[in-house]
Amino acid sequence: MNKFNKGPWKLFCVISIVLSLQSCVGIIVGTAVDTTIEVAKVPFKVVSAAVNLDDDDDDDDG
Secondary structure, eight states, X not given: OOHHHHHHHHHXXXXXXXXXXXXXXXXXXXXXXXXXXXXXXXXXXHHHHHHHHHHHHHHHHO
């Protein structure tokens, strides 16, 4: 191959690799985001459970 044919071949290879890896990167990013969201929900669930326990105690006083 002469040097004039290497440029388009390299470009084709790079584009092929990027397109084939795009779905893999999307899955990894999606999983990371889902995990982050679930971790962020934990403190709210704990506080909600504590408030529910506190509300149950107040009902017995009345």
